[in-house]
Amino acid sequence: MIIVSEGFQSARVFAKELGSMLWGERRLSRWFVCFAVFLQLMGLGALSARAQGATEPVANPELGITLPPEIARRPAVSRELRALSREKCDRQAIYRLSKELEDESYRREAAESLVAFSTNCGGYGEALRRAINLLLDLSDYQRAVELATELIDMEPNGDNGYYLRALAYDRNNRCEQAIADYSSAVELFGDKEKISSVGYESMSRCYEQLGQYCDAMLPIENWVAIDPEQHDNDQTRAILRRLSNKGKCAQASTGVKEEKIRRKGSDVITVEGQVNGVRGTFIVDTGASFVTIKKSFAERADLKISEGQKIRLNTANGAVDGYLTRAKTVKLRSLESRRVQVVIQSDGEDDFGDGVDGLIGMSFLSRFDVVLERKMLRIRPREVQ
Numbered sequence: 342m343i344i345v346s347e348g349f350q351s352a353r354v355f356a357k358e359l360g361s362m363l364w365g366e367r368r369l370s371r372w373f374v375c376f377a378v379f380l381q382l383m384g385l386g387a388l389s390a391r392a393q394g395a396t397e398p399v400a401n402p403e404l405g406i407t408l409p410p411e412i413a414r415r416p417a418v419s420r421e422l423r424a425l426s427r428e429k430c431d432r433q434a435i436y437r438l439s440k441e442l443e444d445e446s447y448r449r450e451a452a453e454s455l456v457a458f459s460t461n462c463g464g465y466g467e468a469l470r471r472a473i474n475l476l477l478d479l480s481d482y483q484r485a486v487e488l489a490t491e492l493i494d495m496e497p498n499g500d501n502g503y504y505l506r507a508l509a510y511d512r513n514n515r516c517e518q519a520i521a522d523y524s525s526a527v528e529l530f531g532d533k534e535k536i537s538s539v540g541y542e543s544m545s546r547c548y549e550q551l552g553q554y555c556d557a558m559l560p561i562e563n564w565v566a567i568d569p570e571q572h573d574n575d576q577t578r579a580i581l582r583r584l585s586n587k588g589k590c591a592q593a594s595t596g597v598k599e600e601k602i603r604r605k606g607s608d609v610i611t612v613e614g615q616v617n618g619v620r621g622t623f624i625v626d627t628g629a630s631f632v633t634i635k636k637s638f639a640e641r642a643d644l645k646i647s648e649g650q651k652i653r654l655n656t657a658n659g660a661v662d663g664y665l666t667r668a669k670t671v672k673l674r675s676l677e678s679r680r681v682q683v684v685i686q687s688d689g690e691d692d693f694g695d696g697v698d699g700l701i702g703m704s705f706l707s708r709f710d711v712v713l714e715r716k717m718l719r720i721r722p723r724e725v726q
Contacts, residue, residue, distance in 0.1 A: 521650035554588025621698035629702030
């Protein structure tokens with residue numbers, strides 16, 4: 342059985358009636374009927390093609406995205422797409438386009454268009470930052486890590502790429518990697534007096550998730566040290582007390598007396614110490630987050646770069662790479678602590694000065710009570726609470 346569309350039937354009837362009026366029942370009317378049907382079908386075909394085009398997705402190869410037609414044809418979206426077709430590196434246009442797509446709940450397309458824009462235009466950090474934040478909202482942590490790594494390569498001495506990658510690792514329950522990147526972000530942040538507590542708190546929480554309660558105290562101690570008048574309050578003291586009790590941190594450090602270290606004619610305090618039982622000369626630096634040692638000293642102390650997490654350090658001579666690992670023991674005179682975080686500085690061997698093997702920083706000092714006076718540093722064991 343042949344089924345003929347309603348449009349086809351109406352065209353045929355119309356043509357036949359018109360042919361009968363003009364030509365009667367002669368044979369020529371058949372040809373007229375066929376011609377009229379052909380014209381009707383052509384019109385229907387054109388309408389069908391237009392209807393199909395109205396429902397097909399609209400691809401934009403330059404931006405690497407495909408949008409539904411109803412989104413692509415919205416005035417605000419189509420305007421920015423046209424602007425980018427004229428000027429592919431129009432930063433205002435890509436910003437407005439990504440915002441429009443985000444508002445329409447096409448956040449992945451917004452993110453990928455920003456990534457493509459950065460690639461096409463020789464690298465644009467702000468576009469990558471916006472893309473990473475969108476992907477974090479979508480819980481696509483792996484893609485966020487990839488883009489944050491690209492941002493770090495683009496801006497190796499900037500703190501933001503490390504912070505965004507730390508967030509992605511943190512939310513994906515990869516705390517060891519998150520801690521390394523939080524540390525880099527804090528180290529590279531320019532004016533510590535303006536830094537937020539969020540990075541310190543997130544780092545502390547990651548340590549706590551790993552069951553490293555004594556290490557979890559370190560970021561909070563560092564936060565307090567930035568501005569003791571404002572940050573040394575009941576809340577931070579309660580956090581530190583809770584972590585110390587959970588980790589039995591007083592027992593992890595030993596010592597029976599207060600050690601007094603005098604300055605010798607300068608602001609620098611140097612002292613003999615040991616890392617994993619290996620003696621060295623160190624600068625005591627309450628502004629340094631970690632015990633930091635030269636690569637050559639690390640080899641003597643049986644600490645390997647290959648076992649550490651790579652971080653970025655901000656030194657007096659600029660930013661350098663380091664590797665965050667853990668020493669079995671760190672000892673300063675009679676005071677000793679176990680499982681102390683240590684950074685091996687992989688370059689900048691001369692940063693510490695002649696005859697100096699590294700810094701004694703807060704990853705060791707925070708486990709004791711430290712009082713810095715004008716001519717002396719006092720360090721004593723903490724009382725078990």
